[in-house]
Amino acid sequence: MGRTYVIGEYSERYLKKLKAEERYGTTGILLGQITPAKTYIIFAARTPLKDQAELPPENPSEMNASDIEWVSEHARQVSRMLPGGILVLGVFLIRPPNMSKEEAQDIFRKLATAVEAAVAKERLWNFTEEEPPERIVLQIYADSKAMKLRTYDLHNPQTPTKLLECKSSSLTSTWQVVEATINVDVHIPIPTSAEQQFDKGALKGLNFWAKQIMQSSFLINGHFKDADSVIGEGSKKKSPVEVQFLSAPVLVPENETEAVIESCSSSVAVKGTVRCRAYLHGSKTKVKDAIQSLKRDVLNTVFIRCEMVFEDQILNKNVGGDSVSHKAPHRVFASILPSGVAFCDYGFTDEGSKDLEDRYKELLDYDLHPAQLDRTEEILLEELGIDTNPDQEISFKTDEEESMDTGFKYKGVAAAAGVGVIAVAVSVIYFGNFIGGST
Incomplete structure (x- = not known):
């Protein structure tokens, strides 16, 4: 039986809000918890703009090393704010209409790798062998209501990402x-x-x-x-x-x-x-x-x-x-x-x-x-x-x-x-x- 992926209603509303504002090209990070059977996405936060007057890049595939470093530094700063049990699970992208599948896969791989490396620098502990070696990437399409979730293998970064089904939940029960x-x-x-x-x-x-x-x-x-x-x-x-x-x-x-x-x-x-x-x-x-x-x-x-x-x-x-x-x-x-x-x-x-x-x-x-x-x-x-x-x-x-x-x-x-x-x-x-x- 496979793992179950759950996105909280708060995070889902936030991502749909960004899409409705046509913030195409916007990147951000996903926060949540990985348990033996389920992965919970409880919060999403977009990457702050370097200059408040600028807009997200129209074509994220053209992001340079400085842009990727900016995303990973944001993840590092946010990871400091997380209590035990809550992790930076991965990244999301409001995908522009003109972005190809290959371009999306490439930028996701770069972002996910950089984010995990930045967050790991401040850890004095290591994941156990029993913990799933994955992070998630979430695509919000500009021309549809679809949000496609994929997993990214930390141990084998070059392997293709796997498409997954993500369920919505209120996640309001007390933890x-x-x-x-x-x-x-x-x-x-x-x-x-x-x-x-x-x-x-x-x-x-x-x-x-x-x-x-x-x-x-x-x-x-x-x-x-x-x-x-x-x-x-x-x-x-x-x-x-x-x-x-x-x-x-x-x-x-x-x-x-x-x-x-x-x-x-x-x-x-x-x-x-x-x-x-x-x-x-x-x-x-x-x-x-x-x-x-x-x-x-x-x-x-x-x-x-x-x-x-x-x-x-x-x-x-x-x-x-x-x-x-x-x-x-x-x-x-x-x-x-x-x-x-x-x-x-x-x-x-x-x-x-x-x-x-x-x-x-x-x-x-x-x-x-x-x-x-x-x-x-x-x-x-x-x-x-x-x-x-x-x-x-x-x-x-x-x-x-x-x-x-x-x-x-x-x-x-x-x-x-x-x-x-x-x-x-x-x-x-x-x-x-x-x-x-x-x-």
């Missing part, structure tokens, strides 16, 4: 929510070969911590539950499930381990507490699938916030001069679908609701109402003092700097990272060669 609060305390050596202290490549050092999270045990609402059991079994309604992760040393096979000696000049310290969330559709979601989605959300949100702090430092050129305090952004959820599924954004302390609303409009083409924003969850954790202790204040330091009981003494390059729900900073501490494990 199962699983949540967790995670304490993070990670120190990452940075090789001297790094081009700059804020190089995003330095975050690859989170991989060992990521393995620890993925191998951790768990409790469901404080109790052990078999991985193959149903996550909401015994409950009359889909009330949120709280998960507690129990970490342990990473188990690495002996034949996959080798000693590594690498010269490192600095380290990244990541400390704090984060709130994570995943959404699962269906009444028979297994515990193991829910836990996998939640663990991936843990890795995603920590990596994203680290990267955003790095990007903020680079953008504001805070690499010298007086000390400047920084907090990593809070995660702000917003329920934008009838089912209650919430996307999220990351707000720095100096950003208001208007900044978040503008980003939802730009990236998701969605008019967000302030009442839909939930800015309380992580801020409440911070106010309760769960992660606000002096040990979580890390700074940029050189070998000339001296640590004091009351804080840090700065000389030369210095920038303190304040304590947020997750505090992120780089300590430039010269310590010679670092010996570690590599797998």
Whole structure:
């Protein structure tokens, strides 16, 4: 029995609206969930125009590398807004009347490949062999009401796409929510070969911590539950499930381990507490699938916030001069679908609701109402003092700097990272060669 593909009524109305506006040549991304039996398309968002005054290209087959990079960068930015269980499923195109089948196949292949590559760069996890190796491409024809869905094989990009039947559904039933609060305390050596202290490549050092999270045990609402059991079994309604992760040393096979000696000049310290969330559709979601989605959300949100702090430092050129305090952004959820599924954004302390609303409009083409924003969850954790202790204040330091009981003494390059729900900073501490494990 083949897979079932379902498109939500919200997404279907949105795509038909774009077609009615004769936005031929418009590209965009599809968001949703892949389960063992079904693929759900729950949201569609067009690619923003580079210039608001311009129109989509009349012939998408003439898109150049810059245009494709623009589409994939949009996908990367949107992927940051997705909770656990929700993915960038693929791309769509409002196909012009004069576009041939061959041209459409070629541009879809280029777009789908670029989008997946861009999104994958920010993952600290890999798909399992059991998960379907596919992404979807959706064509909306200019001269008919038809919307044709095809699958694109991630493992074999050059194979022909397969035409599929897509069913429409309201998808308004409440999804199962699983949540967790995670304490993070990670120190990452940075090789001297790094081009700059804020190089995003330095975050690859989170991989060992990521393995620890993925191998951790768990409790469901404080109790052990078999991985193959149903996550909401015994409950009359889909009330949120709280998960507690129990970490342990990473188990690495002996034949996959080798000693590594690498010269490192600095380290990244990541400390704090984060709130994570995943959404699962269906009444028979297994515990193991829910836990996998939640663990991936843990890795995603920590990596994203680290990267955003790095990007903020680079953008504001805070690499010298007086000390400047920084907090990593809070995660702000917003329920934008009838089912209650919430996307999220990351707000720095100096950003208001208007900044978040503008980003939802730009990236998701969605008019967000302030009442839909939930800015309380992580801020409440911070106010309760769960992660606000002096040990979580890390700074940029050189070998000339001296640590004091009351804080840090700065000389030369210095920038303190304040304590947020997750505090992120780089300590430039010269310590010679670092010996570690590599797998």
